[in-house]
Amino acid sequence: MMDAKPTVLVAEKLGDAGLELLKTFSNVDCSYNLSPEELCTKISLCDALIVRSGTKVTREVFERSSGRLKVVGRAGVGIDNVDLSAATEHGCLVVNAPTANTIAAAEHGIALLTSMARSIAQADASVKSGLWQVAEKQICRSVASGENTCCDRVGKVGSEVARRAKGLGMNVIAHDPYAPADRAHAIGVELVRFEEAISSADFISLHMPLTPATSKMFNDETFSKMKKGVRIVNVARGGVIDEKALVRALDSGIVAQAALDVFTEEPPPTDSKLVQHENVIATPHLGASTTEAQDGVAIEIAEAVVGALKGELAATAVNAPMVPAEVLLELAPFVVLAEKLGRLAVQLVAGGSGVQSVKVSYASARGPGDLDTRLLRAMITKGIIEPISNVFVNLVNADFTAKQRGIRITEERIVLDGSPDNPLEFIQVQIANVESKFASAISESGEIKVQGRVKDRKPHLTMIGSFGVDVSMEGSLILCRQVDQPGMIGKVGSILGEENVNVSFMTVGRIAPRKQAVMTIGVDEEPSKEALKRIGEITAIEEFVFLKL
Ligand SMILES: NC(=O)c1ccc[n+]([C@@H]2O[C@H](COP(=O)([O-])OP(=O)(O)OC[C@H]3O[C@@H](n4cnc5c(N)ncnc54)[C@H](O)[C@@H]3O)[C@@H](O)[C@H]2O)c1
Numbered sequence: 001m002m003d004a005k006p007t008v009l010v011a012e013k014l015g016d017a018g019l020e021l022l023k024t025f026s027n028v029d030c031s032y033n034l035s036p037e038e039l040c041t042k043i044s045l046c047d048a049l050i051v052r053s054g055t056k057v058t059r060e061v062f063e064r065s066s067g068r069l070k071v072v073g074r075a076g077v078g079i080d081n082v083d084l085s086a087a088t089e090h091g092c093l094v095v096n097a098p099t100a101n102t103i104a105a106a107e108h109g110i111a112l113l114t115s116m117a118r119s120i121a122q123a124d125a126s127v128k129s130g131l132w133q134v135a136e137k138q139i140c141r142s143v144a145s146g147e148n149t150c151c152d153r154v155g156k157v158g159s160e161v162a163r164r165a166k167g168l169g170m171n172v173i174a175h176d177p178y179a180p181a182d183r184a185h186a187i188g189v190e191l192v193r194f195e196e197a198i199s200s201a202d203f204i205s206l207h208m209p210l211t212p213a214t215s216k217m218f219n220d221e222t223f224s225k226m227k228k229g230v231r232i233v234n235v236a237r238g239g240v241i242d243e244k245a246l247v248r249a250l251d252s253g254i255v256a257q258a259a260l261d262v263f264t265e266e267p268p269p270t271d272s273k274l275v276q277h278e279n280v281i282a283t284p285h286l287g288a289s290t291t292e293a294q295d296g297v298a299i300e301i302a303e304a305v306v307g308a309l310k311g312e313l314a315a316t317a318v319n320a321p322m323v324p325a326e327v328l329l330e331l332a333p334f335v336v337l338a339e340k341l342g343r344l345a346v347q348l349v350a351g352g353s354g355v356q357s358v359k360v361s362y363a364s365a366r367g368p369g370d371l372d373t374r375l376l377r378a379m380i381t382k383g384i385i386e387p388i389s390n391v392f393v394n395l396v397n398a399d400f401t402a403k404q405r406g407i408r409i410t411e412e413r414i415v416l417d418g419s420p421d422n423p424l425e426f427i428q429v430q431i432a433n434v435e436s437k438f439a440s441a442i443s444e445s446g447e448i449k450v451q452g453r454v455k456d457r458k459p460h461l462t463m464i465g466s467f468g469v470d471v472s473m474e475g476s477l478i479l480c481r482q483v484d485q486p487g488m489i490g491k492v493g494s495i496l497g498e499e500n501v502n503v504s505f506m507t508v509g510r511i512a513p514r515k516q517a518v519m520t521i522g523v524d525e526e527p528s529k530e531a532l533k534r535i536g537e538i539t540a541i542e543e544f545v546f547l548k549l
């Protein structure tokens with residue numbers, strides 16, 4: 001018998017509180033120190049994976065999961081060890097735990113800064129070796145002399161380092177291209193340009209993420225612009241520094257000392273010139289490793305992973321838009337409607353047409369800023385793509401998958417008068433430049449058009465092409481275009497009855513009495529080919545189509 005519980009692979013040490021929480025909902029496999037091959041082998045049996053910074057979650061991991069891996073939880077902040085593009089392409093949500101280790105990292109930064117300034121590590125080694133002294137040149141002036149400035153970033157860790165550095169009596173300036181000036185101002189930090197920051201600081205403490213833009217941003221050129229004798233602290237990511245250039249800057253004396261918690265390669269090679277340099281103190285990526293931080297991170301990530309496995313949208317999602325819970329609740333029935341409209345519209349496309357251009361219209365009395373359509377768009381995309389491919393589409397990979405298949409989805413708002421209580425009056429999906437297997441689904445302007453509303457929190461189809469209908473979108477549908485005349489409902493109904501197909505509803509949408517009409521028939525079972533053939537043979541029926549919702 002299949003185990004109904006999802007399986008979570010915890011690949012690096014996680015706090016007990018987090019593990020307990022995971023166990024209430026899933027089977028937890030704690031397998032630490034897996035080789036890349038072992039991870040790839042295990043992953044096809046796992047619904048979620050939790051890592052810290054020591055595990056590389058590569059494209060191969062997603063490929064080898066064969067679609068089973070739905071969530072990667074990064075128990076910490078930095079997600080540079082997770083291939084986010086590959087995760088997104090595979091519809092795998094990535095969540096992190098961005099807040100619980102901030103203070104620990106900031107404290108470690110300050111500990112490194114002050115230890116470096118007072119050569120604590122060298123002094124300790126000197127005492128232990130019986131020398132009772134440490135070279136004078138390694139000791140800098142008091143950090144609180146007021147002449148020292150600390151160049152920083154004003155993200156979470158950077159802000160906490162800045163507060164603490166100010167408490168030590170340092171002047172703090174910061175460079176952060178994305179930080180609002182008022183936030184910096186609130187913590188008493190002056191935001192300056194990069195050149196000014198690096199050329200005027202006595203201490204430089206790094207707190208940016210590792211991204212293509214920050215990779216090796218500290219290099220020969222930047223070191224050459226620094227004040228001679230500058231001291232550098234890095235508790236962010238090793239990769240933001242060109243480590244060979246740092247060794248050169250240390251040798252030349254531009255950089256007097258460096259205190260490093262993070263390295264390009266972790267652990268660094270034992271013969272690393274940087275680690276072995278006399279003016280470098282090094283710690284083994286310890287910034288987040290306090291008991292409090294690890295307990296907090298474990299709970300934060302376990303909650304995010306369990307929530308994501310339950311299908312909830314995670315607040316700390318890294319590769320999917322975040323939709324607040326209250327918005328989600330309000331939009332829930334429209335989410336169902338959106339997917340069904342997409343599913344219906346694509347089934348009306350004649351084979352070989354190739355869907356390229358989809359227009360979605362949202363009719364609402366709300367202002368454009370009051371309606372978040374990202375989730376609706378994703379669900380329409382899901383409805384359009386899933387029936388014609390074997391790709392699993394979700395909020396994470398919807399836009400990517402549409403783009404990859406060359407489907408352009410445009411959105412427009414139809415602004416209505418009336419009460420904004422209801423988020424949406426109707427949603428309309430149009431597919432342009434295609435032929436339809438049900439010609440009546442083509443609107444006057446030439447596109448396949450379907451429109452739906454939510455009634456009593458249930459999705460209803462309200463228009464096909466130019467025909468107004470009113471059909472609950474459940475089960476499957478038979479659409480027939482016919483000449484409006486008495487007895488049609490009975491004729492079709494009796495064929496389905498003879499075939500033991502249960503009819504859930506029938507409605508007729510017509511342009512005018514005795515003219516063309518579209519009959520929509522909801523059925524609980526799929527009619528046989530023979531039954532559909534017999535319906536098609538009824539003289540007044542001009543065309544018909546069977547659709548699964
Ligand atoms: N050593 C550790 O154990 C440890 C612990 C926690 C965090 N970290 C690392 O510390 C760093 C900061 O973490 P955080 O939680 O403060 O993240 P955060 O996202 O709150 O802050 C990052 C800041 O960097 C800024 N930034 C982005 N690109 C930049 C650029 N090109 N130049 C300058 N600034 C830029 C952002 O605007 C943001 O303000 C991350 O690299 C994280 O991985 C390390």
Ligand SMILES: O=C(O)[C@H](O)COP(=O)(O)O
Nearest residue numbers: 052053054076077078288
């Ligand atoms: O990005 C982070 O959160 C820190 O670098 C901590 O990493 P760790 O979880 O591997 O200690």
